[in-house]
Amino acid sequence: xxxxxxxxxxxxxxxxxxxxxxxxxxxxxxxxxxxxxxxxxxxxxxxxxxxxxxxxxxxxxxxxxxxxxxxxxxxxxxxxxxxxxxxxxx
Numbered sequence: 001x002x003x004x005x006x007x008x009x010x011x012x013x014x015x016x017x018x019x020x021x022x023x024x025x026x027x028x029x030x031x032x033x034x035x036x037x038x039x040x041x042x043x044x045x046x047x048x049x050x051x052x053x054x055x056x057x058x059x060x061x062x063x064x065x066x067x068x069x070x071x072x073x074x075x076x077x078x079x080x081x082x083x084x085x086x087x088x089x090x
Contacts, residue, residue, distance in 0.1 A: 007039055007047040016041055019063035021050050024074065031055065042067060 011018045018041040026034045031051030038048040038056065040063035050056055055077060062075055 004037055004039060004048045011039065011041055017067055018042075019066050019072075021059045021063065023050055040067075 008018070008020070018039050021038045021040060023030075023032055023034050023036040026032075031053075032049065036048075036050050038046055038050045038059065040046050040060055044060045044064070046056065046060065050059060058077065059075070062073065066072060
């Protein structure tokens with residue numbers, strides 16, 4: 001966490017916008033627990049992890065839209081059975 005805060009401070013000091021992705025809740029098995037965080041800066045540069053793979057790729061896609069001026073959002077992702085298989089997670 002300390003490193004993530006340091007990275008956020010550096011991005012802020014250099015005037016680089018970024019998005020903070022956070023796992024809000026988890027039910028059942030998932031790659032990371034609630035509270036896991038990842039910073040996403042322009043150019044899909046990331047610090048930290050929320051689970052890797054297509055899960056993070058989807059977060060980066062949404063972050064690009066937010067960096068381009070969209071509002072923040074809560075993105076529900078279901079990692080159960082077919083949904084997870086469709087993301088290549090099983």
